[in-house]
Amino acid sequence: MMKQSQSYKTFTVFNVTFLLLVVFLTLYPFVNIIAQSFSSQEAITAGKVNLFPVGFNTVTYAAVASDPMFWRNYGNTVLYTVVATAISMVLTTCYAYVLSKKHIKGRSLLIGVAVFTMFFNGGLIPNYILISTLGLKNSIWAVVLPNAISVFNLLVMKSFFEGMPNELEEAAAIDGLNQVQTFLRVVLPLSKAVLATMILFYAVANWNAWFGAFLYMDKKELFPVTIYLRNLIAGTSGVHDVGASVDNETQIAANIKAVTMVLTVLPILTIYPFVQKYFVSGVMLGSVKG
Template structure:
């Protein structure tokens, strides 16, 4: 004899659901939360908008402090003077090359090392983690590093920028924490099916780690894109400079004089910092919205364990 399933009055359930209303406290919290988030967003956006406004404003308006959210006395003298320089585009191409190569090498080394350190059964794991943490707080110093790079023959090469910064300890620890939280059952099942360690890493672990990988790519790309001191220290040929060094030299040499850029020296001296900073950060600003979701989820996943 069939058991009769209890009948559920769907109409009554819908009616009771409709009668549930948010409390006054919840409504107040929602409003306050929305207002705070809007204010934080505006405060975060203001410096960039002000920077763009100053980049296209006149010298007199900037000196008088009249520029806030919109250009005053619109001019493009400085922008034209910068982008018309052939060396600017040569150095911009160098920055793209250095960033791509350095990020690729850093991701390979960081991912490999983090995956190894995430294995609890690894012999000497504590010693390796200790050495890694030691390098996070102590460095060899500027002069020993310079001598080392010179002896290795890396001066005036891309390797002077790439190799000394190939592994960020912070990024390494975040990836290590993520891999430690990875389900061990998946790796065990893959091993039973005959996959080697490298097969498990490339066919199981990495495809399921897109969020943390995208986050680390963003971290490394931003760091290498903005890096200027290693190139300033280890490179003598201006044609090998990244754009950050080129723009740094413009700021140092052109502020107040406009020397080397041509055009109206007064206009250039007033807003050259805004123009150069805008040109430097614009690619990162354009790239970030496309990987923001991976950035947020990657950091959350990688920070569950310390």
């Protein structure tokens, strides 16, 4: 093994220390929220909660879990996320595949239209009027359709498809496959890395989205769980809305926001480790060619 110089050892120690500090600063807020969600009202009020729960209790978790509206909104979020991600993936994948074919007439115009929307949009009021005129208010389509395609994801996927060898599609054509069959049977199976990455990008964005539902939905039973959380933080709903008993109102008021945040982010944290390995490979493969 090559002998390391003193300067390299110093750099390594400094680098590891700095990165550990960054990791700590990144994780501390989330760990603190988890600790608060399991801590007593007295400890939270006194500011004694840091990395570990103080006065461990699960009263607020039980209260939130017994609130039918929380689970109704949670189910809405799952539904909206699944439907929106599926629509986004179909549209983005098909659009990106078309843009990757340099021989197609009008390709530059299609790219220009997509890029234009990154910098300009109709504005809040015109969008609201459009959704209302189309009769999409208080429906799932008001949430899943307006932001169906992310131009950033589209361009990454386009670059990925451009980097695939043309010989693969030529061989498929010789075997008698048409363009659609080639896309479904050859291109997509070889694009698992970038597809997994895009699915996670879209799923996380849709899971955390709240503004569209806030604008276009008036009925509580249609809200996603992010609106439920937003109302708690804004103070428009509180402990009475989760059916808290008088004895537990003080405790629940102290950490209901932390509990709801933990329950909201839990599914994403559960799924992320299984698709994390595709992140670097998917994004880097899609950025080899411009």
